[in-house]
Amino acid sequence: MRAIACVSGVDLLMDYLEGVLPADVKQALEEHVAGCPRCAAFFASYIGTPRIMREATAVTLPADVEASLKAFLRARTSAFRSS
Ligand SMILES: [Zn+2]
Numbered sequence: 001m002r003a004i005a006c007v008s009g010v011d012l013l014m015d016y017l018e019g020v021l022p023a024d025v026k027q028a029l030e031e032h033v034a035g036c037p038r039c040a041a042f043f044a045s046y047i048g049t050p051r052i053m054r055e056a057t058a059v060t061l062p063a064d065v066e067a068s069l070k071a072f073l074r075a076r077t078s079a080f081r082s083s
Contacts, residue, residue, distance in 0.1 A: 006032075006039060013046055 015021045016029055033039045 006036060013043065017047065 012021070012025075012029065016026060021029065033043055
C-alpha cells in the first residue's frame with residue numbers, strides 16, 4: 001500500500017481525474033481524501049472547475065443582443081463626450 005501525502009501533487013490529482021492511476025494508488029488516494037477535509041475541499045474545487053468553466057463559456061450573447069448592446073454603449077459614449 002502506497003501512502004498518500006496530504007495533497008502532495010496536482011499531478012496525482014490530474015491522473016486520478018483522468019482515471020489513469022493504478023487501482024491501489026487510486027484507492028489509497030480516495031481513502032486519504034475521505035478522511036481529510038483539506039484534501040476533500042481541494043479535490044472538490046478541482047473537480048468543480050471544468051463544470052464551472054463550461055457553464056461560463058456557454059453563456060454567449062445572441063447576435064442581436066450584442067448589436068443592440070454595442071449601439072447602446074456607443075450612444076452612451078457619444079453622449080458622455082458631448083456633455
Ligand atoms: Zn490530506
